Amino acid sequence: MDEFVRCEEEVSNLETVKRVKDNLLNDEEIFDLAELFKVFGDSTRMKIINALMMEELCVCDIAEITNSTPSAISHQLRVLKQAKLVKYRKEGKSVFYSLDDDHVREIFEKGREHIEEV
Amino acid sequence: MDEFVRCEEEVSNLETVKRVKDNLLNDEEIFDLAELFKVFGDSTRMKIINALMMEELCVCDIAEITNSTPSAISHQLRVLKQAKLVKYRKEGKSVFYSLDDDHVREIFEKGREHIEEV
DNA sequence: TAAACATATGAACAATTATTCATATATTCA
């Protein structure tokens, strides 16, 4: 991966590139971060998160709230679960989901602040 | 969209659904939020953001730092620009990009906190 | 002005992914 067309390489450029490169998160951390935000990057999941910010909910209610099918919601809850954004507890036939920690809420809010400024 | 298989509807369920539904962000806000996070949800863009957190950089340097091509980076910078995550200034042949505001940094950091806890 | 360089952009292709449909699992209750 080094046969690309490059800029003229002046000393300042090489130094800048090296300095920044050395301070980047490593590839795995970058990947994990991108994967995390990818989970937030879908309207259905965003709605689920928004709903769970208010209270614990079962799959069926989430489906109704989001105008979606229980099946679609179940698929999406699996994604949210894998990303540790939601947790669940079983009660009889139902499974109740809730937000896993406050980061979810905080990330949501930061995003909202950005949106509102634009 | 209302012919789905629904849960047994007890009074408590209907009330819960209504209460939550009434307090959801509207569809447009949800969509915009999802679109914003979608921008964070890509390793290349994540790396660009991470690099720009350190200093202003030209396209060519970003390409080198991220082991990518100037063309690919240019496409991604357009996405970041449209989301108001980066701004730019021209200087001669070069175009220097930098983070647009502190929300970017904050969202990045909140994401990192979440990752580290897992 | 022409050549060289930096960046941008459109089209095409490959890869990813959200939803749907069919079906499976698990729990309750008659």
Add this chain to the structure above:
DNA sequence: TGAATATATGAATAATTGTTCATATGTTTA
């Protein structure tokens, strides 16, 4: 035990999207 309900899951399809390649635009300098 069997029927009904709630949730989960696998496969298929449709849509979205990141990169590449070719080329265009704009700037500097010889």
